[in-house]
Amino acid sequence: MALYGSINNVRARVAQLPGFAIAWAYADELLRADSPTAERVRAIAVGQRQRTELGGGVFASEECYRSKARADGFFESHRKFIDVQIMFEGAELMEVADLATMTERQPYNAERDLITYEDNPEASWLRVFPGQAAVFFPADVHMPQLALREAGGVVRKCVLKIPVA
Numbered sequence: 001m002a003l004y005g006s007i008n009n010v011r012a013r014v015a016q017l018p019g020f021a022i023a024w025a026y027a028d029e030l031l032r033a034d035s036p037t038a039e040r041v042r043a044i045a046v047g048q049r050q051r052t053e054l055g056g057g058v059f060a061s062e063e064c065y066r067s068k069a070r071a072d073g074f075f076e077s078h079r080k081f082i083d084v085q086i087m088f089e090g091a092e093l094m095e096v097a098d099l100a101t102m103t104e105r106q107p108y109n110a111e112r113d114l115i116t117y118e119d120n121p122e123a124s125w126l127r128v129f130p131g132q133a134a135v136f137f138p139a140d141v142h143m144p145q146l147a148l149r150e151a152g153g154v155v156r157k158c159v160l161k162i163p164v165a
Helices: 007-014 020-030 036-042
Strands: 003-006 048-055 058-066 075-077 081-089 092-098 104-109 114-117 124-128 132-136 140-146 154-163
Touching (some): 007 132, 020 036, 036 058, 036 154
Antiparallel strands (some): 075 114, 075 140, 081 132, 092 140
16 A cells, blocks of 8 residues: 655554665655765756665665656566655646556566556555655555646656665
8 A cells, every 4th residue: 555645644653564674764864854875866966866875775776857748658667666756846746546547558677676667546645745655555556756736847856765565
């Protein structure tokens, strides 16, 4: 079941799961305004991303992009990793749906740990703002990076990838 809300509320629900302690330590560093992690993420140019290894098989994809129209998005899920998506700057809309309600578009790509799906107009919407997080487990099909408003905007976000136990 996907989780969404303030970092502290989400943390309280998954604190005991393997790999999450590493993720929350990173999140604390990221959200401290003067930290080296926050400075590094602020310096990422639009359209760029970088991978930061955190240990224990956990890594962060530190990203900066322009949010996009829904027509340009796609539904995805993963088998090897749980996504913890932490909004740093900007805001976006994410959609989430249960795997059982989806039709596969592209089969599993093990190299990218990615399955893509056909559209699902019955998906739920999440509006995600700075200081909030969304956690997507393998059964949570999601479509991130969507613009809240027609014009979109610049988003800085960290997607923590936690190995499935």
